[in-house]
Amino acid sequence: xxxxxxxxxxxxxxxxxxxxxxxxxxxxxxxxxxxxxxxxxxxxxxxxxxxxxxxxxxxxxxxxxxxxxxxxxxxxx
Numbered sequence: 001x002x003x004x005x006x007x008x009x010x011x012x013x014x015x016x017x018x019x020x021x022x023x024x025x026x027x028x029x030x031x032x033x034x035x036x037x038x039x040x041x042x043x044x045x046x047x048x049x050x051x052x053x054x055x056x057x058x059x060x061x062x063x064x065x066x067x068x069x070x071x072x073x074x075x076x077x
């Protein structure tokens with residue numbers, strides 16, 4: 001089972017390391033780019049869901065695979 005607060009804190013810390021602009025509220029993080037694109041990370045029904053203009057990606061846990069996908073999306077953001 002996913003602990004929402006722990007997951008959000010881990011994701012926020014990861015984003016802070018690379019100085020990404022984001023806003024966090026409820027069980028959602030919105031990451032903004034300079035060209036007005038957005039990546040949304042939701043925690044819903046014990047899934048981490050990344051939604052962006054390239055599609056939607058679902059994960060059952062926060063870990064290496066989640067962060068690799070997030071970093072890939074942020075590199076092309």
